[in-house]
Amino acid sequence: MTASARTPESEGPSAVQRTHPLRIVLADDERLFRSALAALLESRGHLITAQVGDADTLRAAVARTEPDLAVIDIRMPPTKRLEGLRAAVDIRQSHPGVGILLLSQSVQVTHLTELTGYGVRGVGYLLKERVADEHFLDTVRRIAAGECEFDQEVLGLLFNGPHQQGGLAKLSTRELEVLKLMAQGLTNPAIASQLVVSVKTVETHVGSVFRRLALPDESEGEYHRRVLAVLTYLQSERHG
Amino acid sequence: MALAVCGAGFGTYVLVVTAPGRYPTTTTILFSGAVGGLYLGAGLLARLRRPGNRVGLMMLLVGIGWFAEDLQISLDPVVHTVGLLVRSASSGFLIPLLLMFPDGRLRTRIDRVLAGAGYLTAFVLMPATVPFSTSVVRNLLLVHPVDWVRPATDVVQFVMSGAVVAVLLVRWTTATRPARRVLTPLFAVGLVGGLASALDGMLGTGPSWTHTPLINIAHVAVLLLPLAFLAGVWRVRMGRTAVADLLRRMPLASKEQLRDALARALGDTSVQVGFPAPDATGYLDSQGRTLGAAPGQQVSALERNGRRVGVLLHDPALREDRYVLEAVVSAVALELDNQRLAAEVRAQLAEVRASRARIVEAGDEQRRRIEHDLHDGAQSRFVTALVTLRLARQRLTNQPTPDPGLAELLDRIAELMGEGMDQLRDLAHGIHPAVLSETGLVAALEMIAARSPCPVRVSAAAVPELPRPLAATAYFVAAEAVTNALKHAGATTITIDVRHEDGVLRLAVADDGVGGADPDRGTGLLGLRDRVAVFDGEMTISSAPGQGTVVSATLLTGDSGRAAPVQGEDGRG
Numbered sequence: 001m002t003a004s005a006r007t008p009e010s011e012g013p014s015a016v017q018r019t020h021p022l023r024i025v026l027a028d029d030e031r032l033f034r035s036a037l038a039a040l041l042e043s044r045g046h047l048i049t050a051q052v053g054d055a056d057t058l059r060a061a062v063a064r065t066e067p068d069l070a071v072i073d074i075r076m077p078p079t080k081r082l083e084g085l086r087a088a089v090d091i092r093q094s095h096p097g098v099g100i101l102l103l104s105q106s107v108q109v110t111h112l113t114e115l116t117g118y119g120v121r122g123v124g125y126l127l128k129e130r131v132a133d134e135h136f137l138d139t140v141r142r143i144a145a146g147e148c149e150f151d152q153e154v155l156g157l158l159f160n161g162p163h164q165q166g167g168l169a170k171l172s173t174r175e176l177e178v179l180k181l182m183a184q185g186l187t188n189p190a191i192a193s194q195l196v197v198s199v200k201t202v203e204t205h206v207g208s209v210f211r212r213l214a215l216p217d218e219s220e221g222e223y224h225r226r227v228l229a230v231l232t233y234l235q236s237e238r239h240g
Numbered sequence: 241m242a243l244a245v246c247g248a249g250f251g252t253y254v255l256v257v258t259a260p261g262r263y264p265t266t267t268t269i270l271f272s273g274a275v276g277g278l279y280l281g282a283g284l285l286a287r288l289r290r291p292g293n294r295v296g297l298m299m300l301l302v303g304i305g306w307f308a309e310d311l312q313i314s315l316d317p318v319v320h321t322v323g324l325l326v327r328s329a330s331s332g333f334l335i336p337l338l339l340m341f342p343d344g345r346l347r348t349r350i351d352r353v354l355a356g357a358g359y360l361t362a363f364v365l366m367p368a369t370v371p372f373s374t375s376v377v378r379n380l381l382l383v384h385p386v387d388w389v390r391p392a393t394d395v396v397q398f399v400m401s402g403a404v405v406a407v408l409l410v411r412w413t414t415a416t417r418p419a420r421r422v423l424t425p426l427f428a429v430g431l432v433g434g435l436a437s438a439l440d441g442m443l444g445t446g447p448s449w450t451h452t453p454l455i456n457i458a459h460v461a462v463l464l465l466p467l468a469f470l471a472g473v474w475r476v477r478m479g480r481t482a483v484a485d486l487l488r489r490m491p492l493a494s495k496e497q498l499r500d501a502l503a504r505a506l507g508d509t510s511v512q513v514g515f516p517a518p519d520a521t522g523y524l525d526s527q528g529r530t531l532g533a534a535p536g537q538q539v540s541a542l543e544r545n546g547r548r549v550g551v552l553l554h555d556p557a558l559r560e561d562r563y564v565l566e567a568v569v570s571a572v573a574l575e576l577d578n579q580r581l582a583a584e585v586r587a588q589l590a591e592v593r594a595s596r597a598r599i600v601e602a603g604d605e606q607r608r609r610i611e612h613d614l615h616d617g618a619q620s621r622f623v624t625a626l627v628t629l630r631l632a633r634q635r636l637t638n639q640p641t642p643d644p645g646l647a648e649l650l651d652r653i654a655e656l657m658g659e660g661m662d663q664l665r666d667l668a669h670g671i672h673p674a675v676l677s678e679t680g681l682v683a684a685l686e687m688i689a690a691r692s693p694c695p696v697r698v699s700a701a702a703v704p705e706l707p708r709p710l711a712a713t714a715y716f717v718a719a720e721a722v723t724n725a726l727k728h729a730g731a732t733t734i735t736i737d738v739r740h741e742d743g744v745l746r747l748a749v750a751d752d753g754v755g756g757a758d759p760d761r762g763t764g765l766l767g768l769r770d771r772v773a774v775f776d777g778e779m780t781i782s783s784a785p786g787q788g789t790v791v792s793a794t795l796l797t798g799d800s801g802r803a804a805p806v807q808g809e810d811g812r813g
Contacts, residue, residue, distance in 0.1 A: 030620045036627040043634055080612075081678055105615045106665065106674045128619075129661050132626030132654065 022046045022144050025065060027058040027084060028073040028103070037071070037131055044137050053077065055087035062091050062098060069099040069144040073128070088115065092123075099144040103128040124149040170212045178205040183230040243300050244284040251276045251307040258313040272310055275462055279303030282470040294344035298337040299469055305329030305362075312375075320377040325367045328397070332362025335404055342422045342472045343562065354403055361400055369393055405434075419555075421507055425471035433461020482506070483567040490575050495526035498575065506558055506568055510534065513572060514551035516580075523551055540565065542573035549576040597774045601709045607672035614668040622661045629654050673715070681711040685736050688715075688722050694732055696722060701739035710795055713771045714738065714747050717779065720764045721749035721791040729753025729789055743798025749791045756785035765791060 024046050028034045031053070038048045050061035054077050062070055070091060074084040088100045099122035102115065115123060124143040130136055130151065139149050171179065174195075181191045188206065192199040209229055255269050283299030309330055311323025335358030339351045346352045371383040373390060412420070412427055436457035482505040492498045495515060503511045514523030514531040523531040533539055533553050542550040552572060558565045633650045636642050668674075676684040682700045689696035706714075718736050725731040731751035738747045765781065772779045775795040783789040 030616070030624070033620055033624040033627070036624045036631070040627055040631055040634075043631060080616075105619055106669065129623050129626060129658065132623065132630045132658075 022069055022141070023049050023065065023067040024140075024144075025050045025052065025058065025061050025067045025070045027052045027055070027061075027070060027076065027087070029053040029076050030073070033128075040131070041137075041140070046140075055083040058084075058087050059090060059094075062095055066095065067098060069101060069122075069140065071101045071103065071140075074102055074104045085115065098122075099146070100124065101126065101140065101143050101149075103131070120148040122146045122148065125154060126151045127153060171209060175205050175209050175212070178202060179209050179229060182206070182209075182226055241284065241288075243297075243304075244280050244287075247280045247300055247304040247307070248277070250304060251280070254307040254310050257316065257319055258310050271459060271463075272306070275466070276303050276306040276310075278463060278466040279306060282466040286470055293342075295337065295341055295469065295472075298333055298340065298344075299466060301333040302330050302337055303466070305331075305333050315377055317378040317380050320375065321370070321380040324370045324373070324375060324379060324381075326363075328362040328366040331397070331400075332359055334358075335400065337469070338404055338408060338426075341426060341469065350407060354400075354407060357400060358404075361396060365396065366393065422472050426465075426468040429461050429464045429468040433458050433465065436461060483564055483571065486568065487571050490571065491578060492575070498572070499526040502552075502568060502572065506554060506564065508555045508558060510537065510553075510555055512537075512553040513576075514553065515576065516548075516550055540569050542569055542576055544573045544577040547577070549573050549580060593774070596770070597709070600713070600771055600774050604672070604709050604712050608677060611668045611672040611674060614664060614671070615674070619661060619664055619668070622657055622664065626654060626657050626661075629657070672712070676711060676715050677708065681706055681714055681738065684711075684715050685718055685738060688719055689736065692722060692726065692734065694726065694734065696734045696736060698736045699738075703738055703740045703745070704797075706745065706797060710745065710775055710797060713768070713775060713777075714745060714793065714795060717747060717765070717768050717772065717791065717793045718749050720768060721751075721789075724757065724765070724791075725749070725751035725753055725789060728757065729755070731788070740797065743796060745795045745797050747793045747795070750788060752788045754785070755783045755787045755789055757781060757783035757789050 022041075024041055026034050026038055026041075026048055028037070034051050034053075038051060042048060049065035049067050052058045052061050058070065058072065058076075070088070072084045072088050074082060076083040076087075084102065088102055091098055092100060100115075101124040103126055105128045115125060122143055122145075124139060126139070126149065130139075143149055177195065178191055181194055186194065188202045189199050192202045195202070206226070206229075213229055251273065255273055279299050280303035283296050283301075283303055285296070286293065286299055287296030289296075305326070306329075308326040309323065309328070311319050312327050314320045314323060336346070336355035339355050340346050346355055369389045370379065370381050372386040373379065374382065374385045408427070408430075412423060415423060436454045440454040440458060486501050486505040489501055490498075492501055495513065499511065499513050502513060503509050512525050512531060514525065517524050517530075525531045531551070531553070536556065537553045538556040538558070540552040540554065541548055542552055550572070552569055554565070629650060633647065633654070636647055636650065673684050673687060675687050680703075682698070682703055685698050685700070689698050718738075722734055722736070725734050729751050731753035734749065734751045736747070736749050738745065740746075765779065769779055772793050772795065775797070777793055777795040779791065779793040781789065781791050
């Protein structure tokens with residue numbers, strides 16, 4: 001049910017970490033849900049360093065326990081609007097090493113910009129119900145390892161969304177096609193076979209997509225530039 | 241009318257009968273006929289114009305009396321004797337006429353006594369002297385001539401005249417402007433004529449260089465007197481014209497204008513209208529100050545259907561022209577009552593609109609709460625149950641001899657619960673999209689686009705943070721329009737355009753479908769009309785066959801006087 005911007009094996013996070021237990025902070029004001037989620041994660045050997053029910057306690061818990069990952073409900077008291085998101089943004093600034101997995105009960109695409117404003121390394125955004133999915137525990141691990149993960153439904157909304165005009169006008173039809181496939185998490189060889197072209201051609205297209213979208217930081221590496229390209233693609237019209 | 245015709249016939253008869261006895265200078269047929277005729281004509285006119293006013297009747301009687309007096313000029317002894325009996329008839333009627341001018345009523349006791357004395361003198365005292373007076377023509381009723389009778393009656397007549405003049409002078413000096421306006425023509429003519437006569441008498445009636453012009457002036461004055469009466473009555477009538485004018489100018493924009501128009505119509509600059517104070521304790525003037533009557537001002541109540549709607553402070557002299565005053569009082573009462581009713585209707589309308597806005601708002605609030613409860617309640621339990629189920633499934637897998645049938649059942653449950661959750665989420669979204677209260681209208685419109693199976697383009701310009709019920713209204717209109725376009729119109733592209741300018745939010749949803757939608761039937765849009773109206777807006781649907789459909793709505797976001805809560809941080813979705 002989830003789609004991640006997968007990277008070629010060579011560039012992915014080390015597989016050694018797969019068995020390493022994670023230190024996780026859970027932030028959700030629904031105590032029952034929080035306990036169930038904690039039980040699920042603990043069943044895989046992870047350590048829940050703190051369970052909190054509001055944003056301020058979350059910030060404090062992250063500062064105190066310095067976890068690998070914070071799983072945060074977007075809506076928390078007192079206003080039940082976007083406290084979780086604000087706290088997540090704060091944590092990304094104060095503790096860039098902490099992975100963030102945001103959970104939302106409804107599909108919304110407008111929060112993505114705020115969340116990805118500091119890069120997409122170690123960021124996830126999922127519908128809350130995905131925690132019951134088979135892949136959830138893998139996802140948790142990947143985000144903690146620095147990958148990013150966006151809910152299929154969120155991406156689906158973005159694809160159906162209004163992007164006939166705007167910044168993407170700079171891209172050629174073929175480049176747009178490549179970008180779409182990138183956004184679906186396909187690797188360059190996969191894209192090549194899908195479009196029935198050579199991998200080299202795809203690499204050229206990907207390179208020109210990066211250029212045309214003016215993605216700045218080459219130090220981010222291929223994987224994250226891909227994700228940023230996708231996100232730029234998805235959001236350029238919306239906010240530009 | 242009949243009286244006037246009889247009078248005219250009588251006058252002609254008199255003129256014919258008396259023709260042989262007339263002197264060529266003082267008592268010509270022309271002059272007599274003109275004066276009498278003028279009284280008759282003016283009286284008739286006054287009578288026709290103002291049937292309720294006795295002035296016209298009295299003028300007719302004076303005219304007949306005038307002709308009757310001339311009978312004494314006749315050389316025929318019988319006619320002459322009759323003429324002697326009525327030789328003061330015109331002044332008998334003239335005295336009451338002067339006193340009751342201009343409204344036809346004898347106001348004071350003195351007026352009534354004087355009028356009575358006038359009748360008594362003319363129709364009792366004067367005839368009673370006939371048996372004792374000699375004349376140039378044979379007096380058939382002569383019993384015995386008494387020399388002092390003539391001077392005595394002259395004294396009586398002089399005293400009477402003096403008393404009437406005194407009363408009129410007092411009236412003039414005490415009269416206020418509106419009253420003087422009516423009295424002026426009569427008094428001016430009377431003064432000129434009287435002065436000329438008096439001067440002539442003092443200078444001697446013998447033919448001299450002064451006599452001819454003076455007597456001419458006096459004659460002209462006598463001629464003009466009936467016209468002066470008529471002019472006075474006419475001026476009262478002018479007052480009524482002013483009332484008609486006032487009525488035509490109503491309703492007046494401001495209280496100040498109303499007061500000024502009244503002052504003009506009544507010819508009374510001191511007039512004040514008392515508007516009921518809001519706390520119903522008294523009256524306020526046109527500038528909102530507490531109203532008090534100036535010394536000598538009269539207060540007329542303005543009533544309508546038995547309800548006191550205000551007061552009018554005015555010059556007491558206006559009472560003398562009560563027709564005008566009554567008309568003005570009615571007109572102002574009508575106007576004030578209209579203003580009161582209009583204010584009442586406005587207040588009621590405002591209340592109805594406010595209550596409609598409250599109903600919409602309460603409905604939205606309820607929807608939001610339901611959506612919120614679904615999220616935080618049912619949906620959250622579902623997720624928790626799913627996670628717990630997942631734990632159970634995991635534990636089953638970890639058992640040394642897992643039951644494959646049980647694992648399958650657990651998977652099936654998880655699947656069903658997942659579907660239930662999807663439905664629940666769609667339901668919650670349909671009731672009230674969380675994005676609307678969390679992020680605003682434009683984001684919610686983009687969600688409509690994102691969920692649509694066919695391309696929907698959203699363009700938004702300068703949309704500020706909107707009051708929550710207004711944003712919801714625009715959202716529901718757009719959502720319904722898109723649903724219709726997809727369901728009925730077979731549209732392939734849809735555009736949603738929303739922009740805000742000059743305090744108006746304009747929303748337009750256009751599709752390229754089959755068109756031909758009946759705006760009055762079969763769409764959920766109709767139900768949204770009332771919602772749109774809450775924001776003084778309107779919704780139009782243009783859908784010519786084959787031309788696609790455009791649903792547009794305008795919503796007023798500016799200062800429309802409604803206290804709609806602004807979408808704020810306390811939003812719960």
